[in-house]
Structures are given as structure tokens and as C-alpha cells.
Amino acid sequence: MVITPVHYIVAPLIAAFAIPLLTKIHKDAARIVPGIVLFYNVVISFFLMNHIAEHGMISETLAGWEAPWGINLVVTPFTGFLATMVSILGFIIWLYGYRFKRTLKGGEVKFYEILQMMMIAGSIGIIITGDIFNMFVFIEIVGISAFSLTAFYRSRDGAEAGFKYLLIGGFASAFLLLGILIIYTQTGTLNMAQIAERMPEVPQQMKIIALVFFLVALGIEAEMFPLNGWAPDAYSQAPSPTSATFAAVVSVAGVYALIRVVFTMFDVEGVNNYLMVMGFVTMLIAEIAAISQKNLKRMLAYSSIGQVGLILISFGIGSNLAVFGALFLMLNHSVIKSLLFMAGSYFIYNTDDKRITALNGIHKKLPIVSFFFALGSLAIIGFPPFSGFWSKFYILISAANEKYIFLIIGILLVTIIELTYYLRVVGRIYFAKEEEGEPASHRPSINALVAMSSLALFIIVIGVYPDLIMPHIQNAADALLDKTNYIQQILSVKN
Amino acid sequence: MLKKLIVFLLIATLGYTLAVTLSxxxxxxxxxxxxxxxxxxxAYYLDKSPNDLKVANTITAVVVNFRGFDTLGEVSxxxxxxxxxxxxxxxKEEEEEEENIRHISHRLNLPSSSLVQTGAKILFPLIIVLGIYVFIHGHLTPGGGFQGGAIIATGFLLMLVSYKGFETNHKVMxxxxxxxxLGFVGVGVFGLVKxxxxLQNTGWTGNLNDLISGGLIPLIYIFVGIKVATELTNILDILLNIKPRKK
Incomplete structure (x- = not known):
């Protein structure tokens, strides 16, 4: 095997350390190099997915020490699926943002591109690592990049959002570290598979305290209520490609970390119900908050939190079909919400403020972007010909199978709420009376159009032929739920 | 009042549960x-680091070799x-001019005393040497790259505080x-290729307690030391040079 999972991390790190030197040779290096690296990550993903389809899961040892002694990187159908998704979206977001940041000066571009690239690389790291402390390190990498990017525009609101995110992110790190500490005192290891193996011997009380620390820390990363106060501010103040990254990449990594800890490491009864209830509350509150938003990006941010709530509900149901639905929804949410942020940011770019009321009749100025936004809105609500329909459909079926009637009612109710606030915006774009006749000053560039069309194409193609992607998601769901196989495969080689 | 009481009771219960369990x-x-x-x-680390890796300081062996990937993460x-x-x-460039003037006047306002300046001048090279000593001997004595780098950065901090006009050479930094x-990652890639x-260590590890022993571990710690020193100095430089914002 030529390409190994460690390339995911090493290539961006080399680029990040080298970019300050490369910009001295060519001034556009800071823009181009991250693109090459992120494209290489896509290549790695396809190579590794092919490899595990033929030879089974990969557990790569680092520094030459086998799994429990050293750090290992694990690519199963589950982590491979998420890593592939994150790396493809990372590349598309780079493509979108390539000329978007044209107005920035040299030094600023360099910082922006390094932070953006490392945020995506760190998210992939969270997904593929098999070691709980290593996961903490990657969460730090993602966190530090995310705080800086939130405050990147140096506005007053941006600084406030960044500081809020920094404070709550600091709490998350401290709690996570405490949780890891308690687990280490009980099991004497940091390898997730070995922790899972030794977990039954840990006293129940200790287990619950550690789990609470993990749930609080990772709940902050996964935007779970009531720990998501940072999210709307951060989403709306960050540069738009970064907002798309928060929705498509960072929240996926956060949910992954939460699910990995709850499903694989711990064996506590009733935590599934907890996820379900918290997911339900998260979804309900976020969607209700989204209705009253006047700022477009804040509305999209609350909608993202609502989607994460639905994902958590679905993981909480816990049956194979529900996990399948949750993973499908994660994929859909990443793709559709990136498209919405990408299209939405062109609206904001062309109007004076971020308010929804400024969008009246904007489809005449920006026909293509308006079309993409409308497509994304319909897809995320779950209209049938689009991919968003299938994930919601499977989640509803799984809830019905397990006879959670209140969940079905809640999800359908929330769909009506989503319908209200998305169609309100789409209605303004298409049917409200135009205010002024000035042509749009910032038309989307070619690369942004390519990025948005590829996402739109995905939404339509998967909507019509869901069978293209469903076997992969099914494998991923099976791999997540098969905990004993995960433990055995990683710990099989002991020296 | 009732609200405060409820909060107090809640925290007390939580604290009691935590204390009993964690004790x-x-x-x-x-x-x-x-x-x-x-x-x-x-147990495994204590056995392997002196016998296989020939590193006297087990913590260094853990930080740089067993969990070297984490260290690379922390460096990043x-x-x-x-x-x-x-x-x-x-x-932003337009802010630059006016602020330069203000900066210079600010600088002239507060010269530090000649006692501090002379003391700093004498201590600076000694601090740098101590920092380098700490990270070069990381695999033998307590300390290592992070500690050595931090010591070097304090040397620069002393100079930055004592001499208002002191500037680090940005190009060199x-x-x-x-x-x-790149050196740290390069050592890692060397292990991957070979x-x-x-990050795998070489088979050639030398004798326990020698300065040149432990294979690639001292080399990595030297890279970490330089990286941490420059990084922290940069941070100090940025923080000390914040200008008051234009109205």
C-alpha cells in the first residue's frame, strides 16, 4: 500500500509549514497550495475506500508501535465514508473561496488559507484517529483555527463571536481532558478500542462521571442544546466559506466524536435516550429560533443546529436503519448547507446588510445563485425529487419501526416550521417587488459557479438515484454498530 | 434568594458526588x-524506553516517540x-502611517532604566544558552523542546521589554x-518511507546516557525547540506591538 491514512494529516501540515516560505517565491502560492493539498486528500480518500472494500479495515500504526502502545489511525467503512465526505467538501469549499477572497492583501490571504486548510485537516484527523488523546489534539487544532477565523474580519461583532467561541471552546477542551483523565486512571490506556474492551470492569459511578464530562465537551463541539450558544454568532460572523466549513465539516467531526465515544467507548444504558431527548430539544428550539431571525446567515446557522438535532435523534433511536438515516442526513446536511451558505453569501455580498428583507426580487440580479438557493432550500426541507427527502424518509421509517410516535409528530412539525422560514426567503427572492434597478456588482466567479453546480448536481442525482450512495452508507452504519469487530481488528496484533 | 439557594444546593450535590467518586x-x-x-x-513505556530506544528520560521517549504524533499536533x-x-x-496599510508616529512617541515616553537594560544585555545570551542546553539534553535530563523553546522566548521577552526599539529579525524568524x-515532519516522513x-525511530540508537543516543529523538526535540522558541517569540512580538486603534 503506497498511500496510508497518515497522508491525510502530513500533507496539510507540510503545506501549512511551507506556505510562509512559498509565498516569498510566488505571491499566489498561499491560494493554490491548499487546493493541491485538499485535492490530494480527495485522492487519498478514494484510494483508501477502494482498499478497504477489497482488504477490510485499515489500522495504521504510527512511530512503529502497535495499537495499544502507540497511536493508530483507523479507516473503517464508517470513518472512511465520513473522511471522504469531509475531504471532498473541503476541496469544493476551497474551490468556492479561491477567488472570493480576492480583495484581501497578501499576508491576510496566507493566514486565512492556512487556518482554513488546517481546520479541514483537523476535522479529518478527529474522524480517522483511533486514540482518544489524539482526538483531543485534533479538536484543539480545529478549535484554534475556528476561533481565529470567526474573528477574521476584525469587526466588533466578529470579535465578540470569536471570544465567545474561544471561551466555550476552552471549557470544552478542559472538560474533555478531565474525561480522558478519569478514563485513563480506570483503564490505563488511551486507545479507544482497548478502552472499550476494558470498559465493563470500570465502576458504574466512575463511568457515568466520565461520560458526563465527554457529553458536555463533545456536545459543545456538536452544537447540542444548551451548549450551542456560540454557534449562531460564529456562523454569522465568520467569512462565508468558513461558515460553510463549520456546517459541512466541523459539525460533522463534532457529531462523529460524540457518536464514537457514546457508541464505541462507553456501554452505559440509557445514553441513547439522552441523545434522543437532547436532539429533540435542540431541533425544536433551534428551528423555532430560526423563524424569528432577520439575518440570513443567522437563520441558516439555526437551521444547521436544527439538522444536528435531527441527526442526534436518529443516532439516539439506535437501530441499524436509524443510524443509516442519520449518516445519510449528515451527508445531505453537509452538501445542502454548504450550497445554501455559498449562495447566501453572494446575496449578502450584493446587498448592504445581511438582512433577509434586503433580498426582495434579487433573482433578477443574480438568477443562477437564486436558483441554487431555492434548490437548496427545497432539498433541506425534504421535497421528494431531492436528496434531502430520502434521509428524512428513512429517519421517519426508523422512528415508526421503533414506535416513537412523538418523534414522528415532532419531526413533521419541524418540517412545517422549516417550510415556513425557507419559503419565506425564497418567496422574497422570486416574488417580492424589486426595490432598485441597479445591476449586481459582484457576480459569482467561474470557480464559485463550478463549486455550487457540483453540489446542486449531487443533490439532484442522489435525489433521483439514491442507490448510488446507499450501499456505502449502509456499510458505514454496519461498521459503526459492529463494536466487537472494531475492537478485535485493532487489538488483534499484539506484541 | 430561592434561586441562589437552589443553585447552591445543586452545586453542593454535584461537588459531593464528584468528590466521593473521584476520591x-x-x-x-x-x-x-x-x-x-x-x-x-x-509499564510498557518504562521497559521499552531505556532498553529499546536507549533514552534515559522516559517522558521524552513517550512525548517524542510513542506519542510523537500528538506532539506534532501540539506543535501545530x-x-x-x-x-x-x-x-x-x-x-491594514492605511492605518500604518499614523500609527507609526504614535508608536514612536509611545516608545520614547517610556525608556527602561539603564539598570534593567544592562542586566538584560548580560542575561540574554545566558538565557539563550540555557534554553538550547535544555532542548539538546531533552532525552537525558528533565525538560525538552517545549521547555527549552519557552526559556528562549523569555530571553526575547526580556529584550523586548527592556529595549523599546528591540526588533526581532522577521525574515530569519x-x-x-x-x-x-518541516524538519519535524521530514523526520516523520523519513520513518514512513524507510x-x-x-515517525518511526531508526534502529541505530547508541548507548544509554550518551549525548548522541536515542536515534532521531534528540533531532526531533531540537526541531521542536526551535519551532516553539520562534513561535512564542512571534506571539510576544505581535502582542507587544498592538497599536491603539484609530478612532
Whole structure:
């Protein structure tokens, strides 16, 4: 095997350390190099997915020490699926943002591109690592990049959002570290598979305290209520490609970390119900908050939190079909919400403020972007010909199978709420009376159009032929739920 | 009042539960287990680092080799923190001119006493030498790359505080920083190419307690030391040069 999972991390790190030197040779290096690296990550993903389809899961040892002694990187159908998704979206977001940041000066571009690239690389790291402390390190990498990017525009609101995110992110790190500490005192290891193996011997009380620390820390990363106060501010103040990254990449990594800890490491009864209830509350509150938003990006941010709530509900149901639905929804949410942020940011770019009321009749100025936004809105609500329909459909079926009637009612109710606030915006774009006749000053560039069309194409193609992607998601769901196989495969080689 | 009481009771209950449970952790007891049948990772590390890696300081062996990937991550966290700080505190060009004038006047207002200046001048090279000593001997004595780098940065901090006009050479800093980072990753890639495992140490490890021993571990710690020193100095430089914002 030529390409190994460690390339995911090493290539961006080399680029990040080298970019300050490369910009001295060519001034556009800071823009181009991250693109090459992120494209290489896509290549790695396809190579590794092919490899595990033929030879089974990969557990790569680092520094030459086998799994429990050293750090290992694990690519199963589950982590491979998420890593592939994150790396493809990372590349598309780079493509979108390539000329978007044209107005920035040299030094600023360099910082922006390094932070953006490392945020995506760190998210992939969270997904593929098999070691709980290593996961903490990657969460730090993602966190530090995310705080800086939130405050990147140096506005007053941006600084406030960044500081809020920094404070709550600091709490998350401290709690996570405490949780890891308690687990280490009980099991004497940091390898997730070995922790899972030794977990039954840990006293129940200790287990619950550690789990609470993990749930609080990772709940902050996964935007779970009531720990998501940072999210709307951060989403709306960050540069738009970064907002798309928060929705498509960072929240996926956060949910992954939460699910990995709850499903694989711990064996506590009733935590599934907890996820379900918290997911339900998260979804309900976020969607209700989204209705009253006047700022477009804040509305999209609350909608993202609502989607994460639905994902958590679905993981909480816990049956194979529900996990399948949750993973499908994660994929859909990443793709559709990136498209919405990408299209939405062109609206904001062309109007004076971020308010929804400024969008009246904007489809005449920006026909293509308006079309993409409308497509994304319909897809995320779950209209049938689009991919968003299938994930919601499977989640509803799984809830019905397990006879959670209140969940079905809640999800359908929330769909009506989503319908209200998305169609309100789409209605303004298409049917409200135009205010002024000035042509749009910032038309989307070619690369942004390519990025948005590829996402739109995905939404339509998967909507019509869901069978293209469903076997992969099914494998991923099976791999997540098969905990004993995960433990055995990683710990099989002991020296 | 009632609200405060409820909050107090809640915190007291929570604290009691935590205290009772966490006090059952036997801190300070020897729970490492035997070397022959390592129950915990600690036993394995204590056995392997002097015998296989020939590193006298087990902590260094853990930090740089067993968990070297984490250290690479932490080094990049520091790098990203410096980058993020620079990205938030950068100055737009139009703000530059007026602020330069203000900066100079600000500088002239507060010269430090000649006692401090002379003391700093004498201490600076000694601090740098101590820092370099600490990271070069990381595999033999307590300390290592992070500690040595931090010591060097305090030397620069002393100079920055004592001499208002003291400026670090940015070009050299950028080169050192990037090359040290690339060096660390390069050592990792060397292991990947030669032995098939990222960051794997070489088979040639020398004798225990020699200055040149432990294979690639001292080399990595030198890179970490340089990286941390330049990174922290950059952060100090950025923070000390924040200008008051234009109205």
C-alpha cells in the first residue's frame, strides 16, 4: 500500500509549514497550495475506500508501535465514508473561496488559507484517529483555527463571536481532558478500542462521571442544546466559506466524536435516550429560533443546529436503519448547507446588510445563485425529487419501526416550521417587488459557479438515484454498530 | 434568594458526588504492573524506553516517540495560535502611517532604566544558552523542546521589554520557524518511507546516557525547540506591538 491514512494529516501540515516560505517565491502560492493539498486528500480518500472494500479495515500504526502502545489511525467503512465526505467538501469549499477572497492583501490571504486548510485537516484527523488523546489534539487544532477565523474580519461583532467561541471552546477542551483523565486512571490506556474492551470492569459511578464530562465537551463541539450558544454568532460572523466549513465539516467531526465515544467507548444504558431527548430539544428550539431571525446567515446557522438535532435523534433511536438515516442526513446536511451558505453569501455580498428583507426580487440580479438557493432550500426541507427527502424518509421509517410516535409528530412539525422560514426567503427572492434597478456588482466567479453546480448536481442525482450512495452508507452504519469487530481488528496484533 | 439557594444546593450535590467518586482513584499507588505482563501502557513505556530506544528520560521517549504524533499536533496548535493571532491583529496599510508616529512617541515616553537594560544585555545570551542546553539534553535530563523553546522566548521577552526599539529579525524568524516545522515532519516522513511507519525511530540508537543516543529523538526535540522558541517569540512580538486603534 503506497498511500496510508497518515497522508491525510502530513500533507496539510507540510503545506501549512511551507506556505510562509512559498509565498516569498510566488505571491499566489498561499491560494493554490491548499487546493493541491485538499485535492490530494480527495485522492487519498478514494484510494483508501477502494482498499478497504477489497482488504477490510485499515489500522495504521504510527512511530512503529502497535495499537495499544502507540497511536493508530483507523479507516473503517464508517470513518472512511465520513473522511471522504469531509475531504471532498473541503476541496469544493476551497474551490468556492479561491477567488472570493480576492480583495484581501497578501499576508491576510496566507493566514486565512492556512487556518482554513488546517481546520479541514483537523476535522479529518478527529474522524480517522483511533486514540482518544489524539482526538483531543485534533479538536484543539480545529478549535484554534475556528476561533481565529470567526474573528477574521476584525469587526466588533466578529470579535465578540470569536471570544465567545474561544471561551466555550476552552471549557470544552478542559472538560474533555478531565474525561480522558478519569478514563485513563480506570483503564490505563488511551486507545479507544482497548478502552472499550476494558470498559465493563470500570465502576458504574466512575463511568457515568466520565461520560458526563465527554457529553458536555463533545456536545459543545456538536452544537447540542444548551451548549450551542456560540454557534449562531460564529456562523454569522465568520467569512462565508468558513461558515460553510463549520456546517459541512466541523459539525460533522463534532457529531462523529460524540457518536464514537457514546457508541464505541462507553456501554452505559440509557445514553441513547439522552441523545434522543437532547436532539429533540435542540431541533425544536433551534428551528423555532430560526423563524424569528432577520439575518440570513443567522437563520441558516439555526437551521444547521436544527439538522444536528435531527441527526442526534436518529443516532439516539439506535437501530441499524436509524443510524443509516442519520449518516445519510449528515451527508445531505453537509452538501445542502454548504450550497445554501455559498449562495447566501453572494446575496449578502450584493446587498448592504445581511438582512433577509434586503433580498426582495434579487433573482433578477443574480438568477443562477437564486436558483441554487431555492434548490437548496427545497432539498433541506425534504421535497421528494431531492436528496434531502430520502434521509428524512428513512429517519421517519426508523422512528415508526421503533414506535416513537412523538418523534414522528415532532419531526413533521419541524418540517412545517422549516417550510415556513425557507419559503419565506425564497418567496422574497422570486416574488417580492424589486426595490432598485441597479445591476449586481459582484457576480459569482467561474470557480464559485463550478463549486455550487457540483453540489446542486449531487443533490439532484442522489435525489433521483439514491442507490448510488446507499450501499456505502449502509456499510458505514454496519461498521459503526459492529463494536466487537472494531475492537478485535485493532487489538488483534499484539506484541 | 430561592434561586441562589437552589443553585447552591445543586452545586453542593454535584461537588459531593464528584468528590466521593473521584476520591476512590488511588493516586500515588503503584498500579503500573509488571514489565513481563504490561497491564497499563506505563509499564510498557518504562521497559521499552531505556532498553529499546536507549533514552534515559522516559517522558521524552513517550512525548517524542510513542506519542510523537500528538506532539506534532501540539506543535501545530501553537503554530495555528500564532497564525490566528497574527491574522486577527494584522494592520491594514492605511492605518500604518499614523500609527507609526504614535508608536514612536509611545516608545520614547517610556525608556527602561539603564539598570534593567544592562542586566538584560548580560542575561540574554545566558538565557539563550540555557534554553538550547535544555532542548539538546531533552532525552537525558528533565525538560525538552517545549521547555527549552519557552526559556528562549523569555530571553526575547526580556529584550523586548527592556529595549523599546528591540526588533526581532522577521525574515530569519519565518525561515527558522518554517524549516523547523518541516524538519519535524521530514523526520516523520523519513520513518514512513524507510520503515513504513510515520515517525518511526531508526534502529541505530547508541548507548544509554550518551549525548548522541536515542536515534532521531534528540533531532526531533531540537526541531521542536526551535519551532516553539520562534513561535512564542512571534506571539510576544505581535502582542507587544498592538497599536491603539484609530478612532
Amino acid at each position: 476512590s482513584i488511588p493516586i500515588g499507588k503503584n498500579r503500573i504492573g509488571s514489565i513481563e505482563n504490561p497491564e497499563t501502557v506505563a 496548535v501553537l503554530f495555528l495560535a500564532a497564525t490566528g493571532l497574527a491574522s486577527i491583529l494584522y494592520r 519565518v525561515w527558522l520557524e518554517s524549516l523547523a516545522g 520503515y513504513g511507519s510515520f
